[in-house]
Amino acid sequence: MYKRNYKITPSKYGFKVEMWNDFGMKRTVYEKNVMDASEMIMNWWESSKEEFEKRNIHTKCMVKMFNK
Numbered sequence: 001m002y003k004r005n006y007k008i009t010p011s012k013y014g015f016k017v018e019m020w021n022d023f024g025m026k027r028t029v030y031e032k033n034v035m036d037a038s039e040m041i042m043n044w045w046e047s048s049k050e051e052f053e054k055r056n057i058h059t060k061c062m063v064k065m066f067n068k
Contacts, residue, residue, distance in 0.1 A: 006041045008034060017041065021048035025055070 002024040009016045014032040019041050021027075027044055031037040044051075 004045055008037050019044055021045055021051070023048060023052040025052065 002020065002022055004022055005020045007016075007018040009018075011030065013030040015030065015034060015037050016028065017031055017037045017040055018026065018028050021044065025048070029040055031040055
């Protein structure tokens with residue numbers, strides 16, 4: 001199992017937000033301020049299981065399509 005983590009760094013676009021969820025998935029976004037960055041992190045973590053399941057379904061479909 002992976003650990004949730006995040007990194008917020010200032011950039012010329014505002015703040016670069018790098019987030020990792022419980023499934024080892026990473027997402028990078030840019031937000032205007034730290035409050036928006038924090039909200040993005042919390043929302044993404046809350047939906048991480050659903051995001052992981054969607055990615056698994058997509059992967060299974062791609063495998064079936066290429067194995068025909």
